[in-house]
Amino acid sequence: AEGSAGERGIAYYQPARDSYSADRLTLVSELRQALANDGLALFMQPKQCLKTNRIVGLEALIRWPGRAQPIAADETINLAEQTGLIRPLTRWVLEQVLEMRSQLLDRGWPLSISVNVSPNNLREPDFPIFVQRLMDRYPNHQGAIIFEVTETSMMQDPANSLKALNSLNASGIPVSIDDFGSGYSSLSYIKQLPASEIKIDRSLVTELATEAEDRVIVQTTIEMCHSLGYRVVAEGVEDHGTADLLREMGCDMIQGYLLTPPLPFGELLEWLNQSNQPQDHRRLG
Ligand code: C2E
Ligand code: MG
Numbered sequence: 576a577e578g579s580a581g582e583r584g585i586a587y588y589q590p591a592r593d594s595y596s597a598d599r600l601t602l603v604s605e606l607r608q609a610l611a612n613d614g615l616a617l618f619m620q621p622k623q624c625l626k627t628n629r630i631v632g633l634e635a636l637i638r639w640p641g642r643a644q645p646i647a648a649d650e651t652i653n654l655a656e657q658t659g660l661i662r663p664l665t666r667w668v669l670e671q672v673l674e675m676r677s678q679l680l681d682r683g684w685p686l687s688i689s690v691n692v693s694p695n696n697l698r699e700p701d702f703p704i705f706v707q708r709l710m711d712r713y714p715n716h717q718g719a720i721i722f723e724v725t726e727t728s729m730m731q732d733p734a735n736s737l738k739a740l741n742s743l744n745a746s747g748i749p750v751s752i753d754d755f756g757s758g759y760s761s762l763s764y765i766k767q768l769p770a771s772e773i774k775i776d777r778s779l780v781t782e783l784a785t786e787a788e789d790r791v792i793v794q795t796t797i798e799m800c801h802s803l804g805y806r807v808v809a810e811g812v813e814d815h816g817t818a819d820l821l822r823e824m825g826c827d828m829i830q831g832y833l834l835t836p837p838l839p840f841g842e843l844l845e846w847l848n849q850s851n852q853p854q855d856h857r858r859l860g
């Protein structure tokens with residue numbers, strides 16, 4: 576299988592491209608075992624407010640360590656979606672995230688945590704009930720666990736996705752539209768989603784400093800999203816120049832390697848402590 580250059584320059588194996596290979600079957604059973612035996616990990620990437628320069632939230636991203644041949648997160652997710660393992664995977668992620676946020680609260684960090692949710696999860700009839708019960712067990716986290724869904728994934732099954740997201744939103748889950756601007760989607764559909772945040776896709780952000788067209792698109796997107804009542808996050812910000820441009824354009828928040836790549840939880844705690852953030856703020860992003 577071909578490799579793709581990932582974070583830290585690693586060449587990743589892409590198992591989902593080889594649908595019927597023996598390698599892939601082995602991989603599926605390894606993923607099943609990893610899920611059952613705490614073999615997966617969650618990394619956290621901070622989200623910063625451009626007005627206050629404070630860290631307001633985190634995004635949880637799946638990692639599969641301990642493999643000789645690393646596998647990119649989106650490949651792990653593809654594999655899980657193709658095999659039904661996305662159901663236990665997302666539920667494991669959510670339980671981990673609530674535990675981690677409890678630890679963050681204990682240390683004085685009331686940050687929101689965003690979780691990427693697959694369209695498959697939104698099709699599970701008992702998913703909203705699972706989430707509701709979990710949130711009931713963790714009353715301190717009301718409103719602070721955000722679900723990220725991509726605009727493209729919503730378009731696979733618009734009516735059902737809308738129904739599930741409305742139900743989740745009614746039980747206190749803010750919704751964020753991920754990878755906005757990266758694919759085909761209908762604005763008339765997006766505006767029906769109970770979303771409070773839009774994340775502008777990295778592909779529109781990467782060349783902001785050099786591409787005048789990208790600046791027009793991003794500026795217009797920010798203004799439109801603000802008029803519709805969404806907060807705007809820019810993904811994939813890697814340099815100060817891009818962050819300054821986004822601030823001038825009125826973008827609310829940024830994420831990206833400029834701040835830090837996603838970190839293991841322990842390293843994230845150290846990173847937060849060294850970031851000179853006031854810990855007493857109660858603003859969630
Ligand atoms: P995403 O949700 O859009 O996450 C952002 C991706 O961009 C992450 O890749 C992150 O590591 C990467 N990134 C962040 N800042 C920068 C930057 O400045 N430059 C560059 N080049 N990349 C940056 P990652 O962790 O490999 O995840 C890829 C995708 O896999 C995610 O895209 C998300 O769609 C999916 N994913 C990851 N974890 C989960 C999960 O727990 N559940 C589900 N359903 N999907 C997940
Ligand atoms: Mg995301």
Ligand code: MG
Pocket residue numbers: 753754774776777810
């Ligand atoms: Mg994204």
Ligand code: MG
Pocket residue numbers: 754
């Ligand atoms: Mg993505």
